[in-house]
Amino acid sequence: MTYRAIKGTKDILPAETARWQHVEQTVRSVFHRYNYREIRTPVFEQTSLFARSIGELTDIVGKEMYTFADRSGDSITLRPEGTASVMRSYIQNNLAQDQPLTKVYYIGPMFRQERPQAGRLRQFHQFGAEATGSPTPETDAEIIALAIDIYRALGITQWSLQINSVGDEECRPRYKELLRAELRKVADRLSPESQKRLEQNPMRVLDSKDENDRALTAGMPLINDHLNEACAAHFGRVKELLTSYGIPFTVNGRLVRGLDYYTKTAFEITSSELGSQDALAGGGRYDLLVQELGGKPTPSVGFAAGMERLMMILEKKGFAAPEPRPRLFLAAADAPARDWVLAKTMELRSRGVAAETDLLGRSLKSQMKEADRQGAAFVLVVGAAELAAGRGVLKNLSDHSSVEVALDDLHHSV
Numbered sequence: 001m002t003y004r005a006i007k008g009t010k011d012i013l014p015a016e017t018a019r020w021q022h023v024e025q026t027v028r029s030v031f032h033r034y035n036y037r038e039i040r041t042p043v044f045e046q047t048s049l050f051a052r053s054i055g056e057l058t059d060i061v062g063k064e065m066y067t068f069a070d071r072s073g074d075s076i077t078l079r080p081e082g083t084a085s086v087m088r089s090y091i092q093n094n095l096a097q098d099q100p101l102t103k104v105y106y107i108g109p110m111f112r113q114e115r116p117q118a119g120r121l122r123q124f125h126q127f128g129a130e131a132t133g134s135p136t137p138e139t140d141a142e143i144i145a146l147a148i149d150i151y152r153a154l155g156i157t158q159w160s161l162q163i164n165s166v167g168d169e170e171c172r173p174r175y176k177e178l179l180r181a182e183l184r185k186v187a188d189r190l191s192p193e194s195q196k197r198l199e200q201n202p203m204r205v206l207d208s209k210d211e212n213d214r215a216l217t218a219g220m221p222l223i224n225d226h227l228n229e230a231c232a233a234h235f236g237r238v239k240e241l242l243t244s245y246g247i248p249f250t251v252n253g254r255l256v257r258g259l260d261y262y263t264k265t266a267f268e269i270t271s272s273e274l275g276s277q278d279a280l281a282g283g284g285r286y287d288l289l290v291q292e293l294g295g296k297p298t299p300s301v302g303f304a305a306g307m308e309r310l311m312m313i314l315e316k317k318g319f320a321a322p323e324p325r326p327r328l329f330l331a332a333a334d335a336p337a338r339d340w341v342l343a344k345t346m347e348l349r350s351r352g353v354a355a356e357t358d359l360l361g362r363s364l365k366s367q368m369k370e371a372d373r374q375g376a377a378f379v380l381v382v383g384a385a386e387l388a389a390g391r392g393v394l395k396n397l398s399d400h401s402s403v404e405v406a407l408d409d410l411h412h413s414v
């Protein structure tokens with residue numbers, strides 16, 4: 001029997017990892033520029049953490065979580081996103097104690113049992129950031145600017161930013177009632193999915209992808225016309241800041257996002273270079289979550305972005321990250337030289353040189369071919385004559401020049 005990776009999961013093969021590493025490095029450097037520090041939380045948590053944070057009625061919690069009972073019978077879930085875990089850790093480790101505003105980032109795998117398609121996997125990777133402890137719109141704007149800066153740093157220019165305010169615990173219930181009343185008038189003509197959502201989560205109906213739902217709800221009231229003063233002022237300031245930072249955006253009053261913890265700002269970054277799964281990143285403010293999880297009231301804002309979708313764009317653009325290559329390939333011309341070559345290779349490596357040699361007992365001709373195939377910068381052939389003279393000819397494989405070097409002093413020559 002042969003094994004295959006589980007549906008919706010993917011190997012990231014050696015030919016692709018240079019690109020992944022390049023992206024991860026760029027992402028980290030932008031996070032550091034904004035003074036965010038890395039946090040690493042476990043990939044599994046107690047199921048109720050996610051149910052409580054993301055919301056029982058969401059698709060993620062309702063249909064997509066990898067949930068199982070472990071051997072002691074506890075219900076465990078592979079994390080479908082990072083925010084809930086980070087907030088759990090924030091509370092548990094009292095990260096607030098040293099500073100009023102905690103800025104952290106993460107990069108890692110997430111798990112959702114969705115229907116796999118291009119850009120949608122069951123194990124996918126996200127990078128994301130959370131700023132915890134600040135209620136100010138300046139923090140929302142920083143989070144959005146940070147996400148955009150990462151795409152800019154990677155040379156991705158085809159993105160669009162949509163923002164909305166989903167209100168707070170004071171104005172949202174009022175608006176939901178208003179919307180529900182409107183929706184009830186067309187309820188029998190809505191899609192079955194939207195009919196289900198109408199009572200419990202009416203704002204998701206406005207976000208429906210169904211054409212008919214869209215037509216039916218076209219003129220319905222939107223949350224951002226029904227914000228209370230505080231939410232409206234907050235939203236106004238976020239827009240003002242984004243404009244002053246030179247970040248173009250559109251306001252989409254139908255944007256609600258698929259997670260229930262948001263208050264005030266919600267945003268999404270999409271790319272026209274992707275297919276139907278065009279969301280590169282999403283995020284927003286979630287002022288009630290820490291409290292909901294048992295911590296002190298702590299206003300927070302964050303975002304997360306999909307790595308695979310970003311990779312799809314970079315691949316399409318033909319972006320190639322530099323691959324690690326040997327600096328020097330040491331080839332043995334005869335059997336007696338092999339031991340010397342092996343020892344020298346080890347010595348060079350210990351001196352910090354990326355040195356490679358043949359481990360398969362190949363002929364000199366195929367060793368030379370191999371050096372070429374691996375893209376080594378230099379090759380040096382060592383046989384009895386070279387060992388006797390203590391000197392050899394160092395060939396530069398890119399400009400085909402050669403220079404005679406002392407074997408003792410090789411590390412200075414490459």
Ligand code: HAM
Pocket residue numbers: 080081082083112114119120121122124125126128129130258259279280281282283284285286301302303304305306307308309
């Ligand atoms: P999300 O919108 O569920 O937000 O996910 C963020 C991004 O992860 C998406 O825009 C997409 O690029 C990527 N993504 C999601 N599901 C998949 C999948 N099945 N396959 C490939 N990529 C996927 C969150 O996860 C929130 N935690 C964001 C956040 C952080 N809000 C506040 N702080």
